[in-house]
Amino acid sequence: MGALANHVRSYYESLNTGDAEAVAAHFCPDAVHYYTRRPPQFGARAIAENAALGVTALRARWRLEHLVEGTDEVVIEWSMVFDHPRTGVRCLDRGAEFLVFRDGLIAEVRAYYHGGVPQNLSGDLVGFDHAGRGHTTL
Numbered sequence: 001m002g003a004l005a006n007h008v009r010s011y012y013e014s015l016n017t018g019d020a021e022a023v024a025a026h027f028c029p030d031a032v033h034y035y036t037r038r039p040p041q042f043g044a045r046a047i048a049e050n051a052a053l054g055v056t057a058l059r060a061r062w063r064l065e066h067l068v069e070g071t072d073e074v075v076i077e078w079s080m081v082f083d084h085p086r087t088g089v090r091c092l093d094r095g096a097e098f099l100v101f102r103d104g105l106i107a108e109v110r111a112y113y114h115g116g117v118p119q120n121l122s123g124d125l126v127g128f129d130h131a132g133r134g135h136t137t138l
Contacts, residue, residue, distance in 0.1 A: 004101055005069040008076060011106065012064040018055030024048035026106055033109040047109075058082040063136050065094075074099045079136040092138050 001009075007026060014022035027044035034040045041047045054060035059082060066077040080093045095113025099106050131137045 001067070002069055003104070004072075004074050005067055007101075007104070007106070008067060008074045008099060009064060012062055012078070015051050015060075015062045016055065018052045020045070020048040020052040022048075023051045028102055028105045028107045031105070031107050031109070033111065035111050036113060054080075054082065058085060065135050072101050074101070081136065081138065090138060092136065 011023070011026040014026065017023075024044040024047070027047055029044050030042075031044050031047060032040050032042055033047045033050075041050055051060075060080055061082070062078055062080045064076055064078055068075045076097050076099070078095055078097065080095075082091055082093070083089070084091050093113055095111055097112070098108075098110040100108040100110075
């Protein structure tokens with residue numbers, strides 16, 4: 001793996017620390033993080049503080065499941081276990097992200113993720129053997 005892949009691996013390691021400074025160091029100051037279910041976050045500081053809040057308030061833990069590196073972007077699959085904010089039940093989200101780089105730092109994240117709809121509360125891909133592939137399961 002190259003420098004961009006290593007940078008993403010380091011970013012994911014920092015997510016689980018709850019250290020906003022460590023997370024922010026992976027982003028351009030003017031980075032944007034887009035989501036499928038919420039408004040975007042603007043700036044390395046806002047992105048990092050949101051991640052730190054996930055660790056402290058929800059006991060969130062992220063895992064990088066799969067990564068493909070291009071010349072100026074990385075595409076990943078990830079999973080995140082967390083405590084549901086209203087019920088406290090341990091939950092699992094899965095998603096994919098496109099991370100665009102500028103000057104060796106993450107400039108943009110486009111996050112596509114499943115949040116648990118009534119037909120599939122687990123966040124799993126229906127019919128996919130997550131455990132068999134070594135992915136995170138509850």
